[in-house]
Amino acid sequence: MVTASYVELAAAPHVWATLGAFIGGLVVVCALVWAVGMGIGVMRREPDRPKDHEQPHLPVTGAVEEISEIREPDEVEPEDGQRLMPYEIHRAGTRRSEDQHRHRWAPGTSGSFGSGGPGAH
Numbered sequence: 001m002v003t004a005s006y007v008e009l010a011a012a013p014h015v016w017a018t019l020g021a022f023i024g025g026l027v028v029v030c031a032l033v034w035a036v037g038m039g040i041g042v043m044r045r046e047p048d049r050p051k052d053h054e055q056p057h058l059p060v061t062g063a064v065e066e067i068s069e070i071r072e073p074d075e076v077e078p079e080d081g082q083r084l085m086p087y088e089i090h091r092a093g094t095r096r097s098e099d100q101h102r103h104r105w106a107p108g109t110s111g112s113f114g115s116g117g118p119g120a121h
Contacts (some may be wrong), residue, residue, distance in 0.1 A: 070097040
């Protein structure tokens with residue numbers, strides 16, 4: 001055999017591989033273009049966005065104020081030793097504390113997360 005025929009035989013699989021990769025790329029591009037077109041069609045079928053006059057507004061009295069209170073956990077174990085029934089447990093696991101003053105850090109107490117450090121001085 002001549003050297004030229006060996007070159008043709010060696011180059012032939014690369015040509016098919018390159019052509020296959022090119023065709024595969026075209027398939028991916030066509031799928032992406034189709035998906036974008038389908039997404040645009042879905043967006044066109046959606047209802048319009050609400051106008052400014054359809055948006056919610058604050059009440060005439062103004063914004064509702066936030067309520068901040070100190071809460072403490074409900075006792076789960078009863079005093080008389082009987083088990084609690086479901087109707088005896090409140091919806092929330094906490095109740096309003098009698099003492100509504102915020103507890104502040106005192107100088108000389110533990111550091112952050114109870115590390116026992118000197119704290120802020």
